Amino acid sequence: MSQLSITNLSSGTQSNEIILPANTYLQSSSFSAYRGPGSIIQRKYYYEMTTADKSTTSTSSVTAIYASINPTRASSKILVRFHSSMAGGSGNNRYVFQMELYRRINAGNWLLVTPRAEAASRYQYGWSYVNRSWARLTVPYLDSPESDGTVEYAINWRSRTSGQTTVICYRYMEMGVELTEIGQ
Amino acid sequence: MSTVKTKSIQYRFSNGGIQIGGDTIIRGLSQSSFRGPGKLIQKVTFSDIPTSHIGGASQTTTEYDFPLMSAITPTSATSEIRVKFHTGMSYATNATSAIIFKLYRRIDGGSWTELTPATGGDSRFRFGWMYHIESWSPIECLYSDLPQTTGLVEYKTTYRNWAATTTSYFQHLGQEYGWTLEEHGV
Numbered sequence: 001m002s003q004l005s006i007t008n009l010s011s012g013t014q015s016n017e018i019i020l021p022a023n024t025y026l027q028s029s030s031f032s033a034y035r036g037p038g039s040i041i042q043r044k045y046y047y048e049m050t051t052a053d054k055s056t057t058s059t060s061s062v063t064a065i066y067a068s069i070n071p072t073r074a075s076s077k078i079l080v081r082f083h084s085s086m087a088g089g090s091g092n093n094r095y096v097f098q099m100e101l102y103r104r105i106n107a108g109n110w111l112l113v114t115p116r117a118e119a120a121s122r123y124q125y126g127w128s129y130v131n132r133s134w135a136r137l138t139v140p141y142l143d144s145p146e147s148d149g150t151v152e153y154a155i156n157w158r159s160r161t162s163g164q165t166t167v168i169c170y171r172y173m174e175m176g177v178e179l180t181e182i183g184q
Numbered sequence: 185m186s187t188v189k190t191k192s193i194q195y196r197f198s199n200g201g202i203q204i205g206g207d208t209i210i211r212g213l214s215q216s217s218f219r220g221p222g223k224l225i226q227k228v229t230f231s232d233i234p235t236s237h238i239g240g241a242s243q244t245t246t247e248y249d250f251p252l253m254s255a256i257t258p259t260s261a262t263s264e265i266r267v268k269f270h271t272g273m274s275y276a277t278n279a280t281s282a283i284i285f286k287l288y289r290r291i292d293g294g295s296w297t298e299l300t301p302a303t304g305g306d307s308r309f310r311f312g313w314m315y316h317i318e319s320w321s322p323i324e325c326l327y328s329d330l331p332q333t334t335g336l337v338e339y340k341t342t343y344r345n346w347a348a349t350t351t352s353y354f355q356h357l358g359q360e361y362g363w364t365l366e367e368h369g370v
Contacts, residue, residue, distance in 0.1 A: 003192040010205035012186045018204075020212040025259075026193075028220030036204065042222040043368055045266075045328055049308055083326050086315045092278070133317040134282065138324050172310035176326070 032072055032181075039183045041076060044069050047176030054175070055090060055167040061100050061156040064168040067177035068152040071145065075184045080141045082155045084175040088134040090165035097166035098126040099139055102154040105147045110154060113143065129160075134170070153177065216259045216367070223369040225263065230254045231362030238343070238355040239275075239283075247286070247344040250355070254363035255338045258331065266366040267327040269313075269341050272359035274323050276316050281350040284312040286342045287327055292335040299327060302346075311346065320356070339363065 011018050020026065028034065032042040046067040056062050069078060080101065089095030101113045116126035128139045145151045155177060159166045169175035195202050204210065212218060216226040232252045256265060267287065276283040288296040302312035313325045331337045343354040355361045 001191045002189070003194060004188065004190045005194050005196045006202055007196045008203045008205055009208065009210070011208045016207050016209060018208065018210045020210060020214070020217050022213045025212065025214065025217045025219055026210075028218075028223065030200075031221040032223075033220045034218055034223055035201075040224045043224070045264075047328065051306065083324075085309075085313065085325070086311060088317075092317065133278075135316045135318045135321070136314045136323055136325065138326075170310070170315070172306055172308060173315070174309065176328075178326075 035072055036183050041072050041181040041183050042069070043181070044179040045176060047174055049172060049174050050169065051171055053090070053167045053171045054169040055165050056157070057159055057163050057165050059158050059160070059162045061158040064155045064157055065175060065177055066152060066154050067179055068150055069179045069181060070150055071148050071181050073183065074146050074148045077182045077184060078143045078145060078151065079180040079182060080143055080153055081138065081178040082175070083136070083138045084169045084173070085136055086134055086170040086173040087130065087137040087168050088132060090167055092133055093164070094131055094133055095164040095166050096129065096131045096160035097157050097168070098160055099128040099130070100156040100158070101127045101141050102156060103143065103145060104152050105145060106149040113141065153179070219259055219369055221369045225259055225367040225369050226256070227364065227366045228254070228256050229362060229364050231360050233360050234355060234357050237353055237357045239353040241351045242349055243345050243352040244349045245345050245347065247342045250341045250343060250361070252362060253338055253340045254365055255336055256365040256367060257336050258334050258367050260369065261332050261334050262370045264368045264370050265329040265331060265337065266368060267329055267339055268324065268364040270322060270324040271355045271361040272322055273320055273353070273356035274316065275320050275353035275356070276318060277351070278317060280348040281352050282315055282317045282346040283352050283354060284315050284344060284346050285323070285325060286312040287325070288340050288342065289329065289331060290338050291331060291333050296340070299329065313341070315346065339365070
């Protein structure tokens with residue numbers, strides 16, 4: 001088997017392209033072997049299917065699910081994407097719930113990435129404000145943690161009105177978090 | 185033009201990286217030219233804009249297929265397939281007319297396997313792939329699949345009312361619905 005040991009690859013033509021001929025492919029054996037600006041470097045997926053409703057009646061936010069990723073570079077962006085296959089107000093009620101995204105780095109303090117000011121400012125009503133009956137829910141956030149340490153996310157939600165039961169995921173339905181590292 | 189033929193490339197120094205020079209790109213001429221763990225190896229999309237409603241008055245609990253299916257041929261049997269299905273405009277009014285979707289998969293033209301069974305009881309995917317009671321709105325469904333094959337993997341989505349015969353629109357005419365399938369190296 002022939003093997004090339006190199007540090008730099010550059011094009012031999014003015015097109016700046018290095019061509020992989022048809023039916024030739026590059027196969028890596030390491031995780032996240034292809035890195036560079038604009039490329040998807042890695043993707044993590046966490047999901048959960050609980051045997052009881054994931055619900056709250058509280059206006060204090062509670063965590064639905066956690067997820068973590070180790071970016072390969074501090075400059076990378078992380079696309080956080082939460083989804084639930086069935087979220088809404090208990091008993092088919094249109095109870096309002098609000099979502100919040102928290103992040104911590106290297107097990108430090110949790111930072112509320114989407115602060116809910118309830119006033120005219122960024123994320124006035126949190127990461128997402130949901131006023132509807134049962135339906136699917138998908139909420140994205142493009143994060144810049146500026147770290148190549150362990151980056152953890154907590155997906156939180158709260159009932160807007162105390163005592164109203166809101167469900168972030170109905171029992172035996174699926175919710176999950178997709179984390180995608182995008183090179184910059 | 186110079187051509188290098190080699191079976192293997194490895195880094196020369198200890199940092200593990202091979203640098204691609206500034207403004208230089210590696211272009212693959214075949215689909216899925218870049219493969220490996222954690223890599224988005226290929227992505228295929230399918231979409232359609234129906235000229236008549238899928239659904240309408242007097243919809244029932246009988247299960248029907250969306251006309252548009254999707255397919256992908258994984259490059260590796262260990263790959264994960266991220267299945268995304270979306271509608272552009274769907275409608276259900278109340279609890280009695282909730283609509284559900286279910287996801288099925290088949291390999292190499294074999295029998296369909298139900299990936300998200302809707303038993304209504306305490307079991308996985310109690311109400312199928314998703315359960316929806318809303319006025320006009322889009323729906324997006326996600327599923328992480330491990331088909332464990334390099335054969336042709338096809339997916340279809342079915343639709344039905346959950347419990348009653350009433351008006352439901354699973355997809356409005358003149359609006360787009362479709363699929364995105366992503367193969368991720370594991």
